[in-house]
Amino acid sequence: MSAARPGILLVLDGWGHAEPGEANALTAADTPCLDRLLGTPFAVLAEASGSAVGLLPGTVGNSEIGHIVIGAGRPVPYDSVLVEERISSGALRSDETLSAALTGVARTGGSLHLVGLTSDGMIHANVHHLRELLHIAALFAVPEVRIHAITDGRDVADGTAATYLETVEGYAAEAGIGRIATVTGRGYALDKSGDLALTGRAARAIADGAGHLIGEPKEALATTGRGEEWVEPSVVTGGDGAPAGPVRDGDVVLFTNFRSDRIQQLADHLHRDLAARGVTFLSLAQYDTDAAIPALVHRADAGGGLAARLAEMGLRSVRIAEAEKFEHVTYYLNGREAAVAPVEEHVRISGATPPDYRAGPEMSIGQVTEAVGSAARRDDVPLVVANLANIDVVGHTGDHAATVRAAEHTDRAVEALCRVASETGRWVLLVGDHGNAEKMLTESDGVRRPYGGHTTNPVPAVLVPAEGQQVDRPQGAATLADIAPSVLSLLGVGPAPAMTGRALW
Structure with a gap:
């Protein structure tokens, strides 16, 4: 188990991995912070689609099952x-x-x-x-x-x-x-x-x-x-x-x-x-x-995961997201449990929704960043969880240029939050929930078309340890089911009995 420190879990929605190419909006973007983090020994690729998360083999991942599995610490058979x-x-x-x-x-x-x-x-x-x-x-x-x-x-x-x-x-x-x-x-x-x-x-x-x-x-x-x-x-x-x-x-x-x-x-x-x-x-x-x-x-049980373990240990968490992804860091991350536990706080960022996200790829990421920073500066909050929605939401438009800008806004937000974490003695764990923006083109019958859908690609997961925090380097294959055990380990807590994933760091 890692040395216990408070932390920040950032889900970068639609952040998948693929080699650079014409279709990849993420590698086309100017993202110095994310590029630097992905080059550290604390970065790993995690499976986020198919049977690894409870989907049919070869099925693309999605935000719902991604957050369910991140929270459950095990694959959950999807509907x-x-x-x-x-x-x-x-x-x-x-x-x-x-x-x-x-x-x-x-x-x-x-x-x-x-x-x-x-x-x-x-x-x-x-x-x-x-x-x-x-x-x-x-x-x-x-x-x-x-x-x-x-x-x-x-x-x-x-x-x-x-x-x-x-x-x-x-x-x-x-x-x-x-x-x-x-x-x-x-x-x-x-x-x-x-x-x-x-x-x-x-x-x-x-x-x-x-x-x-x-x-x-x-x-x-x-x-x-x-x-x-x-x-x-x-x-x-x-x-x-x-x-x-x-x-x-x-x-x-x-x-x-x-x-x-x-x-x-x-x-x-x-x-x-x-x-x-x-x-x-x-x-x-x-x-x-x-x-x-x-x-x-009827759906499969997804309870007994991260939220239940935090509640059992009396550890407070703050969940933050824009309206598009608010349910994902609350309801779905909690195993589809609607009741808010006494040790949870939910912050919904209600920014103006543009008629077309291509015209406003920054969305409300500034407000999300501010809210995460505010929560991270509190001594009574061991864990802050946030979803940065831009890459996925803008990626769904199929507009490569707009998605590049969304990735660049996300990079600046991550850089700012890493500074906050450094100032407050926190670790930061970044993870994608499914692929999207790394594939913005598709081809069928010899015709290339813009593509705004999800992918079966793995997603990055990378830990930024707190200053002086001793953690292991990730070894072996990883899936989204490993995220909750990792978060608990970083907080100094053992996994919930229902979890089948393992701590990566």
């Missing part, structure tokens, strides 16, 4: 894995909750509405799950299935939505049931900032058939000037010119995303508007909605 297991085993076909809902709607002659992100980025959803759901609907003789497609342009390359819509139509033809009723960009349908005007537009298209009227699903793609993330809420019409699939009294709505955070705002909105009309709501995986929406697949 996507649990859904895949239920589908591949055929267990979903005999699920009692789903069976009851589909039997009921078949009896009344109503419709099943499938609402979710139609891509295979594997961050929030997998379009290929629709194939099994459509076949199940056919088995139960559901009269109609209406698909409310949410276009991506963020977790997958922009310009691919037409292909995914074709995939959905192919699955519907194969099952002999289903048609696309609405097409809406995720910027509207999956907003999580509390902008109910955006959510409301998506909800009205789904529930009421109110939106930009189109004859064919692909026509919706022409409505955006900001990429497929911002496809206008569009309603497909039938031969009579009327909307093809508004939600009727007594219908069933099934949300197909397996990740909760970005769809729960829409789910709550639709539930609030439609539940009184006898509409049944289900979710493919467990959501953190205000409404009680039954889930077909």
Whole structure:
């Protein structure tokens, strides 16, 4: 165990590792502080994707599972894995909750509405799950299935939505049931900032058939000037010119995303508007909605990790992040525990959200840095945890130049916080939660496109020891599951019993 000192854990969101090249915004950036730290013997690369963190092999990492595993100190089977297991085993076909809902709607002659992100980025959803759901609907003789497609342009390359819509139509033809009723960009349908005007537009298209009227699903793609993330809420019409699939009294709505955070705002909105009309709501995986929406697949336990151990030892921590990543350093890092422990303080930085992060890649990193510095100067706070969101949030725009600037803002913040740590006798541990900004281009069919999605690349993890602190150099392979045991060791505390990771320093 390392000599105990207080510390700062900085999660650099989207900070992945790859060799320098045209697609790598991180190595293109002027980041003298990070470059220097990565050249020390206390730097290591950690696996942050696939089975190392509880995802399917070869699946890109994401912020949710990244923070869950960082906090749990062990791989945690992700919701996507649990859904895949239920589908591949055929267990979903005999699920009692789903069976009851589909039997009921078949009896009344109503419709099943499938609402979710139609891509295979594997961050929030997998379009290929629709194939099994459509076949199940056919088995139960559901009269109609209406698909409310949410276009991506963020977790997958922009310009691919037409292909995914074709995939959905192919699955519907194969099952002999289903048609696309609405097409809406995720910027509207999956907003999580509390902008109910955006959510409301998506909800009205789904529930009421109110939106930009189109004859064919692909026509919706022409409505955006900001990429497929911002496809206008569009309603497909039938031969009579009327909307093809508004939600009727007594219908069933099934949300197909397996990740909760970005769809729960829409789910709550639709539930609030439609539940009184006898509409049944289900979710493919467990959501953190205000409404009680039954889930077909329940999540794995992620408790007993860093937060529980700190509480057990009476060690205070302060968690700091911008709104985009606030839940990640609180709820997800705590094993999806919503209650705030008496030894925790949560600081949410609520800066102005720009209409386009490309124009403001600095976001509110100055306020985050100030808040971390203030907490680090307190003698009653052994651990400060913060998320620096810029690299990931700006990286998702697919704009290489803006992401370079985001990395440079992040570097300056890290340099400032390392100075604070030196002044206050603290160590600093920096770690990425998944890759993103090290790959800003993708190629398919000979066409190169901007890429704003996540990657399977490892992430850096580097310790800046406190002055005079004696620590070991990291040895062997590392994963995100090793971060919580390392933090506890640096604080002079042994790991929690549930942890399978090891202290790296």
